[in-house]
Amino acid sequence: MTEGVPNMDKKDKKDNKDLVTLEIPARPEFLGLVRAVVAAAANVESDFRDDRDEDLRLAVSEATTNAIEAHQLIGLDNRISVQAAMSDDRIEVVVRDQGPGFDPAALEAMPEPGTPERLFFENGLGIPLMRELADESDISSSSDGTTVRLVIYTRRYL
Amino acid sequence: MTEGVPNMDKKDKKDNKDLVTLEIPARPEFLGLVRAVVAAAANVESDFRDDRDEDLRLAVSEATTNAIEAHQLIGLDNRISVQAAMSDDRIEVVVRDQGPGFDPAALEAMPEPGTPERLFFENGLGIPLMRELADESDISSSSDGTTVRLVIYTRRYL
Amino acid sequence: MDLGLMIERRPPMLVLSIGGDLEMSSVPQFRDAVIDAISAGEHHLVVDLSATDFIDSTGLGALIGALKRLRSADGSLQVACAQPRLQELFKLTDLDKVFVLHQSVEEVVAAGIPNSSKRSEWL
């Protein structure tokens, strides 16, 4: 049930200079705040291209939306944590929730676009999109919660 | 050395629904992020008047500037924490540092404006200004650090 | 976040312009607007994303939901979106194959209600 193990705590201890942590109530009203914070944090000392700012905002918003949904699903009042670690050429964002967890490997594949079945899928777009936008992404999930780690570079190298 | 005892931890336990916490490196480059976060947090569910947004941004910026200076003074790498608790008609912001502390009661009074002495005071404007802008303000300081609590209402009642 | 919704009658169509963010916090308002339109007899909607600030997978999901609702009422949903960034987002999620993206509301209005095309057979 683990796809890569994000480990920012260790890094945190070695070098806590460019680390911004945000905790928000698990409510969708705070999504815009999360987007604003990661975009601002990214650009404090580096210069992210506009398209990368947008990739960052969207990828982090997807991860945070899922975290909020996870808490709401089990009626958990705890807050969601978003941590951003900045270095010259990238930002690494870790979104943590204490929801019920899930198995990322077992997510249903989407039906082909342009088929009638596709129309029944109003959901399930978030994680594929997040993975597409981020240069690196790991999801680590257990019954204690889920941690999503996303890395976005200042420029698109692909 | 204590002027009122901020106690948000207790409140935190009772009702953590509208609490936003931000931790930033103790560097001035992050001041703008703090201002943006408190202004955005304030307006997530309440409607602060423009002048109150400005009061909030400035008062919190003053407290955070002092916190950053306090860490820099003793070469402390730890981060500064800014906590915002929102309710219908107000926002309560607590800025915490782990700097050397000071005695707020012993701050030198400023010379009269319009006197030659005044010109020698490039400093010492921050705390009086912060107290003037906030509807409530407490500073609690010890050798373990300083906690500043500021309350701003959605409207000015004075 | 604010949906920034503006509604304009362009008979036989109804234009919903989104000037803010279409995401988890604003999707309920968008869904209600679609339901209200359908019950008021408006079955041909145009969603105008020209001035939209932000849209995520929840917002895209809401567009799919609206399309389903309108199809089952024999209606249509068309999208006006000239922002390259948002066009790319539709492509990334393969939704450019579900929605035809028009350059502007005027383009949609000029073209009129879509014929039952090849696409509409299975959508």
Added chain:
Amino acid sequence: MDLGLMIERRPPMLVLSIGGDLEMSSVPQFRDAVIDAISAGEHHLVVDLSATDFIDSTGLGALIGALKRLRSADGSLQVACAQPRLQELFKLTDLDKVFVLHQSVEEVVAAGIPNSSKRSEWL
């Protein structure tokens, strides 16, 4: 944060316009600009706050510092600031008694270099 500094010669004055934020992170850049101006022989500065986004006590302190530097070089510092919010800030800190706030750079330029007034005796 960005100071957003623009420098314009308006002989015999030099205008420093601040289009961004004047606070702890940008004060060093402002201070350097003042020092550079003085060593280039420009002793009559106008600080234009018309487009300034944000200024705090550290920024106000830097203005006082600049005034001190210029006075000891027999120069002058004048401030153009039509924003009511910033005018209020000068009042709150009693700095409206240290600086004369002008409505615009044009107003300062038209008035010319200030005479050694009553104020200049002790400033």
